[in-house]
Amino acid sequence: MSKKLYRHTGVLVRFLLSQNRLRIPIWIIALVLITFSTASSFSELYQTPEERQAIAQTMLNPAMTAMVGYSNGLDNYTNGAMMAHQMLLFTAIAVAIMSILLVARHTRTEEEDGQIEMIRSFPVGRLSNLSATVLMVGVTNVLLALVTGFGLYILGIESMDLEGSLIYGAGLGATGIFFAAITAVFAQLSENSRGTIGLSFAFLVLAYLIRAVGDVGNETLSWFSPLGILINAEVYVHNYWSPIILLVGLAILLISIALYLNAIRDLDAGFIPSKPGRTNASSLLQTPIGLALRIQRTGLIAWAIGMLLLGASYGSVLGDLESFFKDVELMEALIKPVEGFTLTEQFMPMLMTVMAMFCTVPTLLVVFKLKGEEKKNHTEHLLSRVVSRSRTMGSYFIISIIVSFGMLLLAVVGLWSASVAVMEDAISFSTMFSAAMVYLPAMWTMIGLSILLIGLFPQFSGFTWLYFVYSFVVVYLGGLLQFPDWMSKLSPYGHIPHLPVEEMDFMPVSILAIIAIVLIIVGFATYNRRDILG
Amino acid sequence: MTIIKTNNLTKKFGKFTALNQVNLEVNEGEVYGFIGPNGAGKSTTIRLLLGMMKATEGEAKIFGLDAWKDAVDIHKRIAYVPGDVHLWPNLTGGEVIDLFIKLRGDGNKSRREEMIERFKLDPSKKCRTYSKGNRQKVALVAAFASDADLYILDEPTSGLDPLMERVFQECVIAAKNDGKSILLSSHILSEVEKLCDRVGIIREGKMIETGTLGDLRHLTRTNLLVETKLPIIGLSELKGVYSIEVKNRTFSFQVDSEYLDSIVRHVSQFGIVRLESAPPTLEDLFMRHYEGVGGAF
Ligand SMILES: Nc1ncnc2c1ncn2[C@@H]1O[C@H](COP(=O)(O)OP(=O)(O)O)[C@@H](O)[C@H]1O
Numbered sequence: 031m032s033k034k035l036y037r038h039t040g041v042l043v044r045f046l047l048s049q050n051r052l053r054i055p056i057w058i059i060a061l062v063l064i065t066f067s068t069a070s071s072f073s074e075l076y077q078t079p080e081e082r083q084a085i086a087q088t089m090l091n092p093a094m095t096a097m098v099g100y101s102n103g104l105d106n107y108t109n110g111a112m113m114a115h116q117m118l119l120f121t122a123i124a125v126a127i128m129s130i131l132l133v134a135r136h137t138r139t140e141e142e143d144g145q146i147e148m149i150r151s152f153p154v155g156r157l158s159n160l161s162a163t164v165l166m167v168g169v170t171n172v173l174l175a176l177v178t179g180f181g182l183y184i185l186g187i188e189s190m191d192l193e194g195s196l197i198y199g200a201g202l203g204a205t206g207i208f209f210a211a212i213t214a215v216f217a218q219l220s221e222n223s224r225g226t227i228g229l230s231f232a233f234l235v236l237a238y239l240i241r242a243v244g245d246v247g248n249e250t251l252s253w254f255s256p257l258g259i260l261i262n263a264e265v266y267v268h269n270y271w272s273p274i275i276l277l278v279g280l281a282i283l284l285i286s287i288a289l290y291l292n293a294i295r296d297l298d299a300g301f302i303p304s305k306p307g308r309t310n311a312s313s314l315l316q317t318p319i320g321l322a323l324r325i326q327r328t329g330l331i332a333w334a335i336g337m338l339l340l341g342a343s344y345g346s347v348l349g350d351l352e353s354f355f356k357d358v359e360l361m362e363a364l365i366k367p368v369e370g371f372t373l374t375e376q377f378m379p380m381l382m383t384v385m386a387m388f389c390t391v392p393t394l395l396v397v398f399k400l401k402g403e404e405k406k407n408h409t410e411h412l413l414s415r416v417v418s419r420s421r422t423m424g425s426y427f428i429i430s431i432i433v434s435f436g437m438l439l440l441a442v443v444g445l446w447s448a449s450v451a452v453m454e455d456a457i458s459f460s461t462m463f464s465a466a467m468v469y470l471p472a473m474w475t476m477i478g479l480s481i482l483l484i485g486l487f488p489q490f491s492g493f494t495w496l497y498f499v500y501s502f503v504v505v506y507l508g509g510l511l512q513f514p515d516w517m518s519k520l521s522p523y524g525h526i527p528h529l530p531v532e533e534m535d536f537m538p539v540s541i542l543a544i545i546a547i548v549l550i551i552v553g554f555a556t557y558n559r560r561d562i563l564g
Numbered sequence: 565m566t567i568i569k570t571n572n573l574t575k576k577f578g579k580f581t582a583l584n585q586v587n588l589e590v591n592e593g594e595v596y597g598f599i600g601p602n603g604a605g606k607s608t609t610i611r612l613l614l615g616m617m618k619a620t621e622g623e624a625k626i627f628g629l630d631a632w633k634d635a636v637d638i639h640k641r642i643a644y645v646p647g648d649v650h651l652w653p654n655l656t657g658g659e660v661i662d663l664f665i666k667l668r669g670d671g672n673k674s675r676r677e678e679m680i681e682r683f684k685l686d687p688s689k690k691c692r693t694y695s696k697g698n699r700q701k702v703a704l705v706a707a708f709a710s711d712a713d714l715y716i717l718d719e720p721t722s723g724l725d726p727l728m729e730r731v732f733q734e735c736v737i738a739a740k741n742d743g744k745s746i747l748l749s750s751h752i753l754s755e756v757e758k759l760c761d762r763v764g765i766i767r768e769g770k771m772i773e774t775g776t777l778g779d780l781r782h783l784t785r786t787n788l789l790v791e792t793k794l795p796i797i798g799l800s801e802l803k804g805v806y807s808i809e810v811k812n813r814t815f816s817f818q819v820d821s822e823y824l825d826s827i828v829r830h831v832s833q834f835g836i837v838r839l840e841s842a843p844p845t846l847e848d849l850f851m852r853h854y855e856g857v858g859g860a861f
């Protein structure tokens with residue numbers, strides 16, 4: 031009986047691998063290249079222990095710990111310790127995203143779309159598809175772990191020994207396997223693919239936040255987050271294998287739960303019950319903008335809560351940061367204080383960049399919903415009635431503009447309320463508000479780019495995300511990794527004045543706004559002229 | 565020998581009862597028409613038969629095996645075509661057919677080519693470019709290229725044009741002649757009439773009639789429209805004539821199938837100019853069924 035549940039898993043693994051014959055290598059190569067290039071650039075940039083120790087000093091504060099994770103290696107900041115401290119967490123998050131997307135795609139998404147129904151009508155076991163998916167993603171992560179591990183060792187950088195490198199790779203792989211497992215569970219619980227992906231990403235964000243709070247104040251708390259467990263491997267410092275083993279063990283437990291749930295449930299069913307819908311459309315729903323809003327309501331609410339929490343968790347760190355600066359006068363000597371600004375204020379621009387980038391994600395998701403609807407042939411229903419194309423696209427555009435402002439506002443509200451609670455010398459709301467809102471033109475440029483691509487080259491509109499990831503890497507990590515300045519100038523976020531530390535400069539901001547308007551106008555014009563795809 | 569047998573099969577979705585004590589029997593070598601309007605519970609029954617859902621009560625057996633527990637063994641001898649076929653957008657039709665044949669583990673190359681030819685499918689195109697009908701053809705090709713003992717077809721022609729529907733009917737007849745059993749669901753009575761030996765009619769989750777089409781004759785009325793040279797006299801006195809409507813010299817009325825002969829004889833005395841008949845619809849049949857049981861809706 032139980033063997034029959036897995037019949038033809040092997041055939042399905044091969045089928046899945048052939049479907050992903052491009053996607054998986056691209057993920058692995060991209061991840062490995064980022065790891066290798068940062069490792070070698072670190073070793074070139076900071077050649078002497080003194081230089082590295084200087085960097086360690088700038089890392090020695092709660093805001094940094096919250097962001098990149100806790101490190102025991104700051105006293106002896108070798109190349110390896112630096113790599114593990116500054117890169118492991120972010121790379122692991124990217125690996126987690128890869129696993130989430132791959133698992134969700136081949137489990138709940140295909141079940142919702144109906145491919146699994148076809149597969150299940152053959153003499154294929156009830157659990158074969160889930161186990162094949164988990165195996166495929168598992169193999170991908172093991173491969174990634176091995177290439178990263180041996181690759182880092184072969185680079186031959188001092189202090190990056192074989193064991194450390196292998197743990198580094200294994201940490202990435204184990205994180206990937208863990209998130210594959212948790213996504214597999216969510217795919218059983220939720221009965222649609224948006225729910226599965228939404229829950230998995232919410233879990234990832236929560237894991238990051240719990241680790242941030244734990245790393246700053248409460249070590250035990252970090253062990254409740256998979257990302258916190260990963261940090262505790264102390265790669266290139268103490269090289270502990272046990273956190274890696276713990277992650278894999280938890281993953282196996284989660285996979286067993288997912289398999290059990292899958293075995294007892296009906297096809298297309300989930301364990302989180304869906305509410306019955308309304309019988310009649312409310313008057314709001316009967317307009318295109320109402321429809322666009324309605325179909326994204328749940329997602330937007332979830333993002334709104336997420337942004338509020340993100341702001342609040344950064345805000346809660348500001349108090350620690352403040353007292354830290356008070357204690358360590360040495361720091362004040364190291365980071366040259368800008369006249370008239372507290373050190374916490376000087377951290378504002380960095381926080382604002384991160385929050386603006388996070389807020390850009392739901393904003394772009396709104397615009398891309400237009401394309402998703404088109405792909406599913408839903409747009410036809412609107413266009414074949416009396417709704418013009420401009421009105422259809424306009425609905426999504428207007429919502430995205432509102433979302434860009436609303437999400438940023440929520441993040442600021444979260445940041446400010448938490449900071450007021452923990453800081454002695456609180457920063458005013460208006461200072462934070464303007465420091466955040468100045469990023470809106472950059473976000474609108476991203477909206478403009480996606481609208482332009484949806485109008486002009488719908489097949490390539492995914493490029494927007496690539497550009498977004500690029501912006502994130504160069505602007506956020508660029509400072510750490512000492513990328514040349516022009517690289518961050520290629521991103522709209524690199525042109526925003528750093529309020530409150532810098533003066534407000536209307537030039538770049540207005541230029542970005544104009545660029546955004548031009549992109550949007552061209553996007554609308556071309557969208558009106560092209561064929562609707564299905 | 566019975567191939568499919570369900571015993572008081574019941575399926576509830578929360579509080580909603582989608583299937584209520586359904587008893588269904590398909591015998592070896594027969595084409596069984598499973599008819600009911602949209603939302604009657606046809607697809608739910610079929611998903612229970614395929615072991616994709618678990619019955620709330622009752623049981624379903626195929627080849628004497630349990631539909632849920634022994635799904636894999638049963639599926640080795642089954643071919644299934646759903647009403648709405650969903651495939652992998654970035655694979656070609658040919659690749660999908662090969663995957664399906666591989667998963668079943670039988671079917672041969674020449675049958676595959678023959679079926680592709682007959683259904684006029686272009687297997688080199690990506691599934692994303694296929695219309696609904698073309699995706700259905702992919703599933704039909706894979707089904708009829710295999711050597712199954714039982715074909716479960718859930719509204720398989722809903723996207724096909726009349727020409728392809730003919731090809732489909734030929735395939736069903738060929739399979740039947742090879743001694744295979746076929747469960748064919750539809751919401752159009754006339755569609756299955758040509759093919760089926762027996763039919764079962766389901767409505768709101770309950771089986772309301774089963775039998776050969778002959779058995780159900782008493783429930784079917786043909787719609788006639790007749791224009792004659794002379795006005796027809798005495799039509800309303802004839803047995804088996806219902807709901808007469810007259811417009812000039814055009815009479816339209818319903819006829820019990822068993823009295824068709826005598827009525828047409830009577831009418832022809834008046835010089836037929838035009839005669840149109842429409843097959844009985846499912847709705848007519850339901851009306852008759854509920855009249856028969858005392859109009860209890
Ligand atoms: N997963 C499900 N959850 C809730 N209700 C369902 C589900 N599947 C089917 N139903 C309901 O069961 C009834 C029968 O559906 P179905 O078997 O698909 O009908 P048919 O195939 O005859 O058109 C319908 O009212 C449908 O809404």
Ligand SMILES: [Mg+2]
Pocket residue numbers: 603606607608647718719
């Ligand atoms: Mg159906």
